[in-house]
Amino acid sequence: MGSIGAKEVPVLLSPEGRRIDGRRLDELRPLKITAGALHEADGSAYVEWGANKVMAAVYGPREVHPRHLQQNNKAIVQCRYNMAAFSVDERKRPGLDRRSQEISKVISEAFESVIFAEEYPRTSIDVYIEVLQANAGTRCAGIVAASVALADAGIPMVDLLPSVAVGKVAGEIALDLKKEEDNYGEADVPMALVPQSGRLVLLQMEGHLTAPELARALELGVRGCRSIYETMKQALRDRYATGEAAEPQGAA
Amino acid sequence: MRPGPGTYRVDGRIYASVLGLLQRRPPLVRIVPLSGRYIPKPRDxxxxxxxxxxxxxxxxxxxxxxxxxxxxxxxxxxxxxxxxxxxxxxxxxxxxxxxxxxxxxxxxxxxxxxxxxxLEGGTIATISPAKVPRVIGRSGSMIRTITTLTGCKVVVGQNGRIWVDGSPEGIIRARECLRLIEEEGQRSGLTERVQAYLDSTQTPGSTHDHRSHVLGEIPHSVGGPREAEVILPPPADAAEPEGPAEGSEDDARPDGAPPDEY
Structure with missing residues (x-):
């Protein structure tokens, strides 16, 4: 009540080292991935990550729509990141804004670097990321969802692309910020990792970190990504498991 | 071992590039994809x-x-x-x-x-191209079951598009069969389950005799009535309806999981 203008900064880190939702500094929020959540898309995935809810759909490789974007030697990768009007507590104006354009661009470029695009010349691989409910780290949740959806669509890639944000909360480097930590924290560093090569294909930073802090953030983030990677692989196994398990007993 | 389709090699190690089943057939390691668009082959x-x-x-x-x-x-x-x-x-x-x-x-x-x-009239059902061998069955057994018991004319494309024409209820039943195959195609006893479904929905007059007066002909391809209502792909493809050769598949592995060390 009467909170207008009042600056109530929540206690982000307890003296025992617990965060606002009880996690430790190096703990992820609960992550649930469902591969193949949509029927009409060539590939799809639904991700619930903490309070984030993100749906991703992949179409293609298919005919490039404005034709002039077509490339003669490879497929183009077009990602669209979009937040639903109801995804945040203050209604978001629907449609493209500067933030979503930027995120769409960096995600497209991250995926371009892992997809074997030369296998499908003159086509387009379209990735749609819809944020249904947002609670910080939606671009990372979007990348995770899109990546599983791309695998589900049978697109050849170097690897899946686990992604997570690391930030600075109450002076400490913390993994996978949630909304309050992002809003009142000092820095936010989203990243996406190619586990096969250990390369980062997306790295952004907002706020301030010292060089040693950034190094610590990267270390924590890479470890988080490796753990997310396992969840992603399991989601894909689960999607195709039924058929496979039954197959060997077929003749009996 | 050399990297075959669905794989790539970096620093002497072979990795999967698509989601699928691992298959080792010396000298090649390959991944048989479980999903993806239809990739055309000559004669399909x-x-x-x-x-x-x-x-x-x-x-x-x-x-x-x-x-x-x-x-x-x-x-x-x-x-x-x-x-x-x-x-x-x-x-x-x-x-x-x-x-x-x-x-x-x-x-x-x-x-x-x-x-x-x-193709004149009829409807088109779409299934995953990977499931097409299941729709056809061993030397055409599955598709023959469906055509005889629904009285429908069926054309199965290797691309997973299946054209169905017949009486309205015949079409509905045939499409339901295709849906069964699509969703449960990996489980055993598929033919029996499709047969059971068709028997359970059997209505008088929905079989054979329908065909002759309900169906139009396929123009200039099928000249006059034909024995087989099914257009099968070239024999080479229809010969292996049971998926990859036995014993050659390991587990489903997502992208990048190293299938093999070289």
Whole structure:
């Protein structure tokens, strides 16, 4: 009540080292991935990550729509990141804004670097990321969802692309910020990792970190990504498991 | 071991590039994909729809990564320039055979050949191209079950597009069979379950005798009544309906999981 203008900064880190939702500094929020959540898309995935809810759909490789974007030697990768009007507590104006354009661009470029695009010349691989409910780290949740959806669509890639944000909360480097930590924290560093090569294909930073802090953030983030990677692989196994398990007993 | 389809090699190690089943057939390691668009092979018979009409050719959607031109010289008709629209219009369904795949990804198809031509009436069901062998069954057993028990005419394209025509309830039952195969295609006893479904929905007069007066003919491809209602792809493809060779598959592995160390 009467909170207008009042600056109530929540206690982000307890003296025992617990965060606002009880996690430790190096703990992820609960992550649930469902591969193949949509029927009409060539590939799809639904991700619930903490309070984030993100749906991703992949179409293609298919005919490039404005034709002039077509490339003669490879497929183009077009990602669209979009937040639903109801995804945040203050209604978001629907449609493209500067933030979503930027995120769409960096995600497209991250995926371009892992997809074997030369296998499908003159086509387009379209990735749609819809944020249904947002609670910080939606671009990372979007990348995770899109990546599983791309695998589900049978697109050849170097690897899946686990992604997570690391930030600075109450002076400490913390993994996978949630909304309050992002809003009142000092820095936010989203990243996406190619586990096969250990390369980062997306790295952004907002706020301030010292060089040693950034190094610590990267270390924590890479470890988080490796753990997310396992969840992603399991989601894909689960999607195709039924058929496979039954197959060997077929003749009996 | 060398990297085969669906894999790539970095620093002497072979990794999967697509989601699928691992198959080792020396000297190749390959991944048999579990999903993905239809990838055309020469001699495949496919069902497509017209998406664009040009002066000398049509563009077809056969579910492949790209639209496929069907040139007027590849049809049984004698057409003058600009008359293409009188023969096939946008939305029409056709059965064509894949002739060639160029390095650019361009696909060549023809309508000349037995069982090929325009499809009149009917509906098209879409299933995953990977499940097509299941729809056909061992030397055509599954598809024969469906056609005889529903009285429908069925054309199975290797691209997963399946054209069905018959009595209204026949079409519904045939499509339900296809849905069963799509969703439970990996489980055992599929033929029995499809058979059971068809028996349970059997209605008087929904079998054989329907065929003769309900169905139109497929123009200029099937001249007059034919023994088989099913247009099967070339035998080489129909011969292995049970998926990859036994014992050669390991587990489903997502992208990048190293299938093998080299």
């Amino acid at each position: 018979v496919v069902v497509g729809t017209v998406t664009d009409v040009q002066g000398t050719f049509w563009l077809l959607d056969i579910g492949a990564p790209r639209w496929t031109p069907l040139h007027m010289t590849g049809t049984p008709w004698k057409i003058d320039f600009g008359e293409t629209g009188q023969y096939l219009r946008v939305g029409d369904a056709v059965v064509v055979a894949v002739e060639s795949i160029e390095a650019t990804g361009r696909i060549g198809v023809t309508m000349l050949g037995e069982g090929l031509g325009k």
